[in-house]
Amino acid sequence: MEVTMALAPSLVHTNRKGGTVHMFMGDSNPRYYACHGTSCVYCDDMETAEAHLDFWCQGSVLKAE
Numbered sequence: 581m582e583v584t585m586a587l588a589p590s591l592v593h594t595n596r597k598g599g600t601v602h603m604f605m606g607d608s609n610p611r612y613y614a615c616h617g618t619s620c621v622y623c624d625d626m627e628t629a630e631a632h633l634d635f636w637c638q639g640s641v642l643k644a645e
Contacts, residue, residue, distance in 0.1 A: 599633035
């Protein structure tokens with residue numbers, strides 16, 4: 581089974597600590613790609629993607645340079 585996704589993902593969420601969630605439109609359902617720093621994961625729903633960002637961002641500190 582081959583799954584195709586849109587070439588241009590849509591940015592659907594950002595947080596103050598630099599985390600992002602992009603949405604890819606697949607053949608049947610959207611997929612969400614959560615990233616913070618070098619940690620990234622594909623998720624089946626927005627809630628799971630945001631939960632990953634919340635976990636990764638715990639304890640990270642914003643630095644003004």
